[in-house]
Amino acid sequence: MASNKYKKRRIGFVILLLLLLLIAVGVITVTGEINGGKKTGETVTVSIAQGSGTSAIAQELKDAGLIGNTTLFKLYSRTHGGDGRYQYGDFTLEKGSSYQELIDALCSTVSYRETVTLTLPEGWNSFQMAKAAAEAGLAREFLPAAKTRGRSRPVHRGRIPGRRQCHRL
Secondary structure, eight states: OHHHHHHHHHHHHHHHHHHHHHHHHHHHHHHHHHHOOOOOSOEEEEEEOTTOOHHHHHHHHHHTTSOSOHHHHHHHHHHTTOTTOOOOEEEEEETTOOHHHHHHHHHSOOTTOOOOOOOOOTTOOHHHHHHHHHHTTOHHHHHHHHTTTTOOOOSOOSOOTTOOOOOOO
16 A cells, blocks of 8 residues: 555656646746847838737737747737727838837837928918928928818808898999
């Protein structure tokens, strides 16, 4: 009986060691995935569509070979403040980057987007506004709108129902 009890303890001990080994391998694998791999300098351009959620972004990153597990990325993003902050556009990302580096890059405003500040003072007519827009480099968008000279098509043509028409002679 003593040897049977000893065998049960031994089997339990072996199972416990295998379980601990499995947990250790899992932790090392997950940590390696989150921290990224060896950076080789190879870059990949990823296009994020406007309105993309974390799931779509994770799939884009996986398709580009930047991450290995979309579920792990989504969980990391949720717990480390990435969700809801992602920007859209084209991003050049380095293979081997950590999840945090990827999230930081995807949450930052793309630096090459050109912005223009245009101030239009009160009282300017449409031609003065068009000139200021042209100087700011926005002429292509502004000039067609300025050519209407503030006129728009009337909503009603002809008589307005229920109103008497009066003419001054």
